Amino acid sequence: MTRVSTGIVFRPQQPPEDLRAVVRAADEAGVPELWLWEDCFLDGGLTAATAALAWSERVRVGVGLLPVPLRNPALAAMEIATLARLWPGRLVPVLGHGVQDWTAQVGGAVGSPLTLLREHTEAVRDLLDGRRVDASGRYVALDRVALDRPPAQRPPLLVGARGPRTVRLAGEVADGVLLDDSGSDPASVRRARGLVDEGRSASGRPGRAVVTVYAEVDPTEADLPARVAARVGELREAGADTVVLQGTAEQPDPRPLLDALAAAGLLPA
Incomplete structure (x- = not known):
C-alpha cells in the first residue's frame, strides 16, 4: 500500500492572529498539507487560505469546507481560480452542505441540500x-458563464460529506471526499472508500477518487507520537489517502501534532 499523506488542521477555535505562526511551523517542518475550516460565523476560509499561501513556500492549503449555500458557483470558481493561478498546485478546495442551522440563519436553507450540492x-x-x-x-x-482566466490545471476539488448519498456523490461529481472526525473511524473510512469508488465508476470519469480524513487527536496525551502513528496507520489501511490531524476544541493548537508526526517518521524526508 502506498504511503499516506499527512497534514494538520488550524481549527477556528484559534484566532486568525495565530495563523501565521502555525503556517510557518508547518512549512518549516515539511508537513505536506495544512487545512482550514470555514464555520459560521468565524473566519473566512478563502481569506485565511490566501494568507496561508502567501506566508508559506511549499505546504498545500486545504479549505474544508466552503458551504455552497453561501456562494454563487461563479463567484466560488472565480475565487478558487485566482488562488490556483497565484499558487499552482498548492490549493485544495472542498465544497459541502454546511451546517443547516447556520445556513438557515442567513437565508440559505434549501429543500434539497443534495441537489444544490450536485x-x-x-x-x-x-x-x-x-x-x-x-x-x-x-x-x-448560469447563462453562458465562463471564466476569463481559468487555472492552467484545475486544483483537486473535493466534497465534504457524512451521509452515504453525499459520500457517493463526492466520487461522482468531484475528485474525492473529505470526512470530518465523525467519520474517521476505520469502519467509516472503509465504507466511504467503497462509496466514493462506486460513485466514480458510475460517473464514467477517469482516475481514482481520493479520501481525505480529519482525525482528532488530543495533543496532551502521553506517548503522542505512538498514538499518532497508530491512528494514521489504521486509517491508511482502511483506505484513506490523506490523514489530517487536528487538536481538540479545548487544545486546538496543532503544533504539538507536527512534532508528533516528525517523531513518528510520518513526514517526508
Whole structure:
C-alpha cells in the first residue's frame, strides 16, 4: 500500500492572529498539507487560505469546507481560480452542505441540500476546467458563464460529506471526499472508500477518487507520537489517502501534532 499523506488542521477555535505562526511551523517542518475550516460565523476560509499561501513556500492549503449555500458557483470558481493561478498546485478546495442551522440563519436553507450540492459542484468544476456553463437547475442558473482566466490545471476539488448519498456523490461529481472526525473511524473510512469508488465508476470519469480524513487527536496525551502513528496507520489501511490531524476544541493548537508526526517518521524526508 502506498504511503499516506499527512497534514494538520488550524481549527477556528484559534484566532486568525495565530495563523501565521502555525503556517510557518508547518512549512518549516515539511508537513505536506495544512487545512482550514470555514464555520459560521468565524473566519473566512478563502481569506485565511490566501494568507496561508502567501506566508508559506511549499505546504498545500486545504479549505474544508466552503458551504455552497453561501456562494454563487461563479463567484466560488472565480475565487478558487485566482488562488490556483497565484499558487499552482498548492490549493485544495472542498465544497459541502454546511451546517443547516447556520445556513438557515442567513437565508440559505434549501429543500434539497443534495441537489444544490450536485448542481453547485458540477458548475464550479466545469468553470475551473475552462468550460462555458449553461445551467438551468433547481438551484443553479448560469447563462453562458465562463471564466476569463481559468487555472492552467484545475486544483483537486473535493466534497465534504457524512451521509452515504453525499459520500457517493463526492466520487461522482468531484475528485474525492473529505470526512470530518465523525467519520474517521476505520469502519467509516472503509465504507466511504467503497462509496466514493462506486460513485466514480458510475460517473464514467477517469482516475481514482481520493479520501481525505480529519482525525482528532488530543495533543496532551502521553506517548503522542505512538498514538499518532497508530491512528494514521489504521486509517491508511482502511483506505484513506490523506490523514489530517487536528487538536481538540479545548487544545486546538496543532503544533504539538507536527512534532508528533516528525517523531513518528510520518513526514517526508
